Amino acid sequence: MWEKEACQKAYEENRERFFHEWKEFLRFPSISADPAYDKDCQDCAGWLVNHLTGIGMTAELLSTTGKPLVYAEYKGKPDHPTVLYYGHYDVQPVDPLDLWDSKPFDPEVRGERLYARGAQDNKGQTMYVIKALETLIQHDALNCTVRLFLEGEEETGSYGITAAIDELHQSGKLVGDVLMVCDTGAVAAGVSTITMGLRGIVYLQATLDGISHDLHSGSHGGMVKNPATELARLVATLHDENGKIAVKDFYEGVGEIAEADRKLANAAPFNNDEYASQIGVAPVGGESDFTPVERKGFRPTVEVNGFHSGYGGPGSKTIIPDSAFVKISSRLVGQQDPQKSLDRIEAHLKAHAPEGLNLTISGKGVGGPALMLSSESELIQKADDVLQNLSGQPTVFSWEGGSIPVVSSLARVSGAEPLLVGFGLDEDRIHAPNESFSLKQFELGFLYATMMLSRF
Amino acid sequence: MWEKEACQKAYEENRERFFHEWKEFLRFPSISADPAYDKDCQDCAGWLVNHLTGIGMTAELLSTTGKPLVYAEYKGKPDHPTVLYYGHYDVQPVDPLDLWDSKPFDPEVRGERLYARGAQDNKGQTMYVIKALETLIQHDALNCTVRLFLEGEEETGSYGITAAIDELHQSGKLVGDVLMVCDTGAVAAGVSTITMGLRGIVYLQATLDGISHDLHSGSHGGMVKNPATELARLVATLHDENGKIAVKDFYEGVGEIAEADRKLANAAPFNNDEYASQIGVAPVGGESDFTPVERKGFRPTVEVNGFHSGYGGPGSKTIIPDSAFVKISSRLVGQQDPQKSLDRIEAHLKAHAPEGLNLTISGKGVGGPALMLSSESELIQKADDVLQNLSGQPTVFSWEGGSIPVVSSLARVSGAEPLLVGFGLDEDRIHAPNESFSLKQFELGFLYATMMLSRF
Secondary structure, three states, X not given: OOOHHHHHHHHHHHHHHHHHHHHHHHOOOOEOOOHHHHHHHHHHHHHHHHHHHHOOOEEEEEOOOOOOEEEEEEOOOOOOOEEEEEEEOOEOOOOOHHHOOOOOOOOEEEOOEEEOOOOOOOHHHHHHHHHHHHHHHHOOOOOOEEEEEEEXXXXXXXXXXXXXXXXXXXXXXXXXXXXXXXXXXXXXXXXXEEEEEEOEEEEEEEEEEOOOOOEEOOOOEOOEOOHXXXXXHHHHOOEXXXXXXXXXXXXXXXXXXXXXXXXXXXXXXXOHHHHHHHHOOOOOOOOOOOOHHHHHHHOOEEEEEXXXXXXXXXXXXXXXXXXXXXXXXXXXXXXXXXXXXXXXXXXXXXXXXXXXXXXXXXXXXXXXXXXXXXXXXXXXXXXXXXXXXXXXXXXXXXXXXXXXXXXXHHHHHHOXXXXXXXXXXXXXXXXXXXXXXXXXXXXXXXXXXXXXXXXX | OOOHXXXXXXXXXXXXXXXXXXHHHHOOOOXXXXXXXXXXXXXXXXXXXXXXXXXXXXXXXXXXXXXXXXXXXXXXXXXXXXXXXXXXXXXXXXOOHHHOOOXXXXXXXXXXXXXXXXXXXXXXXXXXXXXXXXXXXXXXXXXXXXEEEEEOOHHHOOHHHXXXXXXXXXXXXXXXXXXXXXXXXXXXXXXXXXXXXXXXEEEEEEEEEOOOOOEEOOOOEOOEOOHHHHHHHHHHOOEOOOOOEOOOOOOOOOOOOOHHHHHHHHHOOOOHHHHHHHHOOOXXXXXXXXXXXXXXXXXXXXXXXXXXXXXXXXXXXXXXXXXXXXXXXXXXXXXXXXXXXXXXXXXXXXXXXXXXXXEEEEXXXXXXXXXXXXXXXXXHHHHHHHHHHHHOOXXXXXXXXXXXXXXXXXXXXXXXXXXXXXXXXXXXXXXOOXXXXXXXXXXXXXXXXXXXXXXX
């Protein structure tokens, strides 16, 4: 069982090499959303297999219906538990590219941060876990059996691994006691945080078209339905004036917030003014009868991720666009059924579609359902002890708004108890230009992973 | 006074040269909306001065606050009227470029059409007038004095010429009896059409921002107002459920449709099914208690020309966009005041703007007011005679939906009576990819212009 000091010594001795290898990992533009980067995803997965073999694990690529799954195993000592670890090597797209201060796949340390797409989400957090495993294996201090699952489609719905889950379970790989995940955030630098909940996710694209070409807005204005205007009107039907989702039966399964959870969630440090100064706007979105923290942790959303129609260049262009499309994603909570939720959004859009234009629904994706953990469990207590030891202050129990769609499925099939501790911060700008990760948080992640893994 | 046969003979003898020169004119990418094409606009104007000098006019470039104005004069015989001619050498932007079958500035004849940006609007129609002038001058058959005004900012609001109108009038240039314009359309191939009305136009851009960067839609979904969703909700407030514009006092000055006008307008050939088969959708937009023809000719619009926010690439990207913008233009009718109308739209947007985001109004433009002609005038009768002679069937009197913002101002200041006859067709796809002009309609334009100009 390693304590903080031993972990820190190991970190300081290897820090420069860790950074070098982290950067190697980040140089692969493993963007899963864009087929143009398929080869880069393959290359990234291959690099991981080599790297994991190098640290003393047996590693292989498992093919899926999509991107390959990296699987690695370390056989521990008898009478010790089996720890499953889940992470992902794929990253979000990088546009708008001109807003990046350095190239997204040319990692660069500036100040106390490393900048690159994936620097945090999830290559950075995966890297400190790999380095923790390496350290314990080198010192013969890893007692538990470890099974690593690193997928390449987390940012696009985890289809490949999700389709393979039953087979992975039957083959004996996806069997374990603990499901460790480091793909979440901490509420503030240096403050340890256990993620107690994740939202589910579904998404789709809606397109209005039918007009044969962009029309002169004078010759045709008042004749045809304007696709941009009509899509705006359609999007406007998705919420009522209080920010509540207006899709029929959408709140089925959402459930009341338990009073204990509500207290614990609202006890987490959150300050409206601080949020506004960091993000630029006040947290006044969503349903008006919940606090921002409650809205993020316990309430569903229907969000527009993109809306495009017609002319967007300089000056004016007096056209009626021939079409308009919107990309929508929805976060789910409690017992909301993902497929039903997606069907309900689709049915709502169809029911409110304008006559005189064609509505097409495409790009439908069902991620995982939501996930809720219990603060009473022994595993959570053990993690809390390690984290308090590391930070010297109380651990924050946080209900995250994000989704790791596959985690709830992995937990359910494997029977393993999830443990979600991560060291990301809001300032990391994941999914946005100039993503970065604090070197200090990377170190904390390494210390946590090493201490925790040495305790199983 | 030239009759049809003489005009046709001249056309046939010179047709290939006319096409050659028309193509030369079209090769200038004189896009006024994009400052990147400033030099090309200058070059195009310079080419026109040379060309007009070549056909026997005195021509010069008049500088304005914007693009140069091409001015050319031909001194006619005493006791003949002065004809002002107005046209424009600027064109609309060309994106999306990948939808063009040939390069927009590399004119190409395919079948009986010439394809290029500006092929019709307005370079094509300007070209047949220039060739008509050339033909009459060559044969010493041009009796009237002609003053040509070709501006370079029609597609962006005609600011330069509008600002110069009073000075042009005082210098004696903008003084005349007839204001001839060939920038309108015909209801069908071979059917002569006199345009009896044009709508006015104003435009603006509205932007919602304030968020410092694209946000993760999980970590921030339900926290902030989503700019794309909120802009959609704002756009949705612009019309009521019957397609009526919901901006306060917007219909002030619109006026009732006179019964005679309504009959004449609805007598013009228009068929819902034909429209749908040509445009792809049925003409069911706009205010539900007017016919399509009435909505186009006599009713104002507020149209979205473009709406852009967030991710638009392949697959999904689960962000809350940091901003959203919409380009809006509005067509005006009757006595609607352009400045007041623009102010009202701006005030509406501000009054309905969401809290938690910043609304910025930019790119405001005031074009001209609407213009209505009288079917009783001698000039209109004279044109009708020529047109009936050309086509062998009754002339259609058409209320167009488009705008030539500066024409009403030119008419008002000069005291000249407007005469708007053009040969454009819906199928020309002006303002859209694959703009083209029928060679047959170009010939009709030449015949009309030659006959008409020889009659003053």
